[in-house]
Amino acid sequence: MTRLIILIILLLLSLLAVLRAQAYYLWLMAIAVSEFPLIFAGGTVIMLATGFWAGKYQLAGTVVGIIALILFLSPIFRSYLISRHLQQDMRAAFGPAGLKKDAVPFSFGKLFRLKFKDTIGSKTLTYVTYGDGTAMKFDFFPAQVPGQRPCVIVVHGGSWSSGDSKQLADLNSLLAQKGYNVAAINYRLAPKYQTPAPVEDIKNAMSFFRTHADEFHIDTSQFVLLGRSAGAQIALLAAYTLHDKSIKGVIEFYGPVDMVWGYSIPSNPLIMDSRKVMGDYVGGPYDKVPQKYHDCSPLFFTGEDSPPTLMIHGVNDVLVTYLHAVKLSAKLQEDHVKHYWLKLPWATHGFDFNLYGPGGQLSTYAVGNFLSTVTK
Known part of the structure; x- marks a missing residue:
């Protein structure tokens, strides 16, 4: 039961990676969730590793945890997708940049x-x-x-x-x-x-x-x-x-x-x-x-x-x-x-x-x- 409760809390936090915060402290938390995603994803993985199928509420907790993990990681995937065309888009807007070749x-x-x-x-x-x-x-x-x-x-x-x-x-x-x-x-x-x-x-x-x-x-x-x-x-x-x-x-x-x-x-x-x-x-x-x-x-x-x-x-x-x-x-x-x-x-x-x-x-x-x- 404790595992399920913690994973539900993590799921609620993960929503801040996709939804707008509705209070001041939730806004501050949204910055942490979206810009330090590996910390929250790591905590979710640890909780998931404590049990998958056996025991009461384990399956429910696992499903909740997987959803939370996906949401925590979503800013990373979305950032990667934007990065694929960012250089090209900025070149179209401003012209070629004098950045080092290894700049990504x-x-x-x-x-x-x-x-x-x-x-x-x-x-x-x-x-x-x-x-x-x-x-x-x-x-x-x-x-x-x-x-x-x-x-x-x-x-x-x-x-x-x-x-x-x-x-x-x-x-x-x-x-x-x-x-x-x-x-x-x-x-x-x-x-x-x-x-x-x-x-x-x-x-x-x-x-x-x-x-x-x-x-x-x-x-x-x-x-x-x-x-x-x-x-x-x-x-x-x-x-x-x-x-x-x-x-x-x-x-x-x-x-x-x-x-x-x-x-x-x-x-x-x-x-x-x-x-x-x-x-x-x-x-x-x-x-x-x-x-x-x-x-x-x-x-x-x-x-x-x-x-x-x-x-x-x-x-x-x-x-x-x-x-x-x-x-x-x-x-x-x-x-x-x-x-x-x-x-x-x-x-x-x-x-x-x-x-x-x-x-x-x-x-x-x-x-x-x-x-x-x-x-x-």
Whole structure:
């Protein structure tokens, strides 16, 4: 009976690999289930091995366990299927990439790695101090390739009101190893500061790097913006409204692009009060300041001169619906802007926590492919 109960619990957990979470802690568990699948699959195998046919409830437990095992492993199989055509699809979208020949979108062996270990040391510095004494800092990961190198400006998530430049730093180290300077910036947070303050912060960060280009070995003709969640909205808005030719591309992970429409479809309140979050950032509810919601929606500012855009969004995202990516992809297609949406059917918000998970591997490859295409 104990075996059956444990296997039923595992089956319920495995559903998070295919269905959307309905509460905050289930969302966090969904990240673990979908991006560390071998841990859960291994536990299921152990429970299955304790008995197959003999004894009461054994057969029922075995059936339940096999179903759970298949669901736990499903992100791996689906990731493999996407990886088979990812390189070709990105080549069609952006042109040939300058990646190493041994670069592959997905490796089963990497699933056994639980933590990125080859971290690059960073230093924290101030890029601007405003008149009220607010000093904005950034973490700089120097390129591990000599010469003046492109710079990736990373904009963290956190519902515009939290988070910092330390967030998900493994990718920063990896990109530095590949020859990109990476500047993970902090920006002014809501509700004290509201849109468009963070976009102004990006503009000031770029001005700082131009002034100190020789010190940081930055090729100031080649910036790429990368943002996650709220940071994705900021990065996209900056890329589409600053009209800066040195912004060679923008990468967005699961970001809201239509703030007007987004306000009309609030998130599950058991996970996040999205209307309050948006109101704190924009400056009030939509019925009070509708124009500001329009003005901070990247979707309304794309044009033929917009930089190439890489979108990465999971279908099971419960904080920012993947339909934002659908809308942006259609608009960029209409405007003839080079773009690609890496669509991950099993992935939820924050799936890239693990660079070696099914979604983490694909997104890391896509980022590397994109950077090697839009920068020289």
